[in-house]
Amino acid sequence: MILESCDPSTLVGLRDRAFIGIMAFTFSRVSAVCALDRSDYVYTQSIWNLRFSEKGGQERDVPVHHELQQYLDDYVREAGIANGALFRTTRGNKSGLTENRLGRFTALAMVKRRAEDAGLPDANKMTNHSFRASGITAFLSQGGQLEEAQKIAGHATPKTTKLYDHTTRQVLRAHIERIRY
Numbered sequence: 506m507i508l509e510s511c512d513p514s515t516l517v518g519l520r521d522r523a524f525i526g527i528m529a530f531t532f533s534r535v536s537a538v539c540a541l542d543r544s545d546y547v548y549t550q551s552i553w554n555l556r557f558s559e560k561g562g563q564e565r566d567v568p569v570h571h572e573l574q575q576y577l578d579d580y581v582r583e584a585g586i587a588n589g590a591l592f593r594t595t596r597g598n599k600s601g602l603t604e605n606r607l608g609r610f611t612a613l614a615m616v617k618r619r620a621e622d623a624g625l626p627d628a629n630k631m632t633n634h635s636f637r638a639s640g641i642t643a644f645l646s647q648g649g650q651l652e653e654a655q656k657i658a659g660h661a662t663p664k665t666t667k668l669y670d671h672t673t674r675q676v677l678r679a680h681i682e683r684i685r686y
Contacts, residue, residue: 506623506624506625507525507529507616507619507620507623507625508522508525508526508529508576509623510619510620510622510623511525511619513579516580516583516584516601516602517595517599519576519579519580519583519584520580520584520592520593520595520602520607521615521619522576522579522580523573523576523577523579523580523581523592524538524592524607524612524615525616525619525636526572526573526576526577527541527555527573527577528633528636528637528640529636529639529640530569530570530572530573530640531555531557531567531573531640531657532636532637532640532641532644532654532657532658532659533555533557533567533637533658533659534559534560534633534634534637534659535609535612535613535633535634536609537557537558537559537659538557538592538612539592539606539607539608539609539612540557540558540606541555541557541590541591541592542588542589542590542591543581543586543587543588543589543590543591544588545557545558545591546569546577546581546591547566549566552568552569553568553569553574553577554566554567554568554569555567555569557659559659563659565659567657584602589604590604590605590606590607592606592607592612593605593606593607594606594607594608594611609633612633613632613633616631616632616633616635617629617631637658640658641654641658644657651663
């Protein structure tokens, strides 16, 4: 729903869709997404990957989902980004992009704006971190394994990944809804 709020006929819409798409499909921290360079979107072993620099100087490669690949390809092509920061700030009139790297606070404002545009309830409560929980929950509810989610998210232990899993809340609610009077 939030991805559809990004107008693909504008450069800013393409940028926002690619940025949000990365967080949604890779469960990545916003600081890792903001730190991406064009060279971190790489074709290796016959698949596109994103190479993230994470906390503690660790690097991890995450395969790119086919929808995300389209988002990234559209954005990179339209923006003409050959090197340097992958995600950049806009010019004052939003007619183009600067050479400056998009920061996490600017990304947060963008996410809140896009959530509001999408008509999401409690859009003002949406954060960059929301995508880790929703992505991990969606992955696990579709049959993904906790250990796989841990690898994608770059967590050191499955215990940390489990903190983001809201499938148990959904199950409990489903059980409660069975009560009829």
